[in-house]
Structure formats: structure tokens, C-alpha cells
Amino acid sequence: AIHDAEPSLITSHGADFFGQDRHLLADVVALAPWIANSGAYDDRQASAPLAAAMEARESLTVPADAAAVYAEQLLRVSRIRQLRPRASALARALADAAARAAADGEPWTWTTEEGAR
Known part of the structure; x- marks a missing residue:
């Protein structure tokens, strides 16, 4: 069966040949509560901007400096045992891309792409 394309998020500093990663937007949005609620209560204010984004x-x-912070937060979330493997892999891929952007001293960009209508 042919399925309609779903909205996706394309991030810079990814692992493919073009230096990009493509993730389903719904998966990224579903990961946000894990970001918002990870860590100690006092640390939640620091993770709020990433969850909101x-x-x-x-x-x-x-x-680049914010990408370094986001990389740490995403890596921490990827290690949560209760997180499903697919979501954990997504968090890890985002963490790696953010870390590469920070290491290069470049901004980390997210581009949303709507599915075909």
C-alpha cells in the first residue's frame, strides 16, 4: 500500500552523506515530554526550551552553545530505561547531531517539511 508522506524534521549536522538527518515530526513531538520531565526538578527549567522547541x-x-546543552539533555534522555528503543534512538541521533554542531561551532538548524498533500 502507498502511504502519504508524513511531516518530517530535517536537522543539520546529521549522519547522512549530505550532513542531514530526517525524523518524523510526530516522533520528535512525542519525545518532548521525556525531555521536559527528565532530570531533577530543579533541572527542568533548563530543559524547558528544548521541549518547547x-x-x-x-x-x-x-x-552552537545552546546545541551543546541540548546534546547533553538529549543524551541523558536517550539513556532512560523506560524509553522505547525507537524513541531512544531518536534522542541519541538528535544528541549526536547537536554535539557535532556544537563541536564545529556552527548553529544547529531544524527545518520542518510537510508531507505531500
Whole structure:
């Protein structure tokens, strides 16, 4: 069966030949509560911007210093035992891309792409 294309998020500094990663937007949005509720209560304010960005469903440019912080938060979430393997792999892929952007001193960009209608 042929399925309609779903909205996706394309991130810079990814692992493919073009330096991009493509993730289903619905999966990224579903990961946001894990980001918002990970860590100690006092740390939740620090993870709120990342969770809000994931829920916003829009394109974004993250400065390199913020990408380094996001990489740490995403890596922490990827290691949560209760997180399903697919979501954990998504968090890890996003963490790796954010870390590469931070290491290069470049902004980490997110571009949303709507599915075919």
C-alpha cells in the first residue's frame, strides 16, 4: 500500500552523506515530554526550551552553545530505561547531531517539511 508522506524534521549536522538527518515530526513531538520531565526538578527549567522547541513543530536555528546543552539533555534522555528503543534512538541521533554542531561551532538548524498533500 502507498502511504502519504508524513511531516518530517530535517536537522543539520546529521549522519547522512549530505550532513542531514530526517525524523518524523510526530516522533520528535512525542519525545518532548521525556525531555521536559527528565532530570531533577530543579533541572527542568533548563530543559524547558528544548521541549518547547520540539513541541513547536516549526523550523529553528539553535546557536552552537545552546546545541551543546541540548546534546547533553538529549543524551541523558536517550539513556532512560523506560524509553522505547525507537524513541531512544531518536534522542541519541538528535544528541549526536547537536554535539557535532556544537563541536564545529556552527548553529544547529531544524527545518520542518510537510508531507505531500
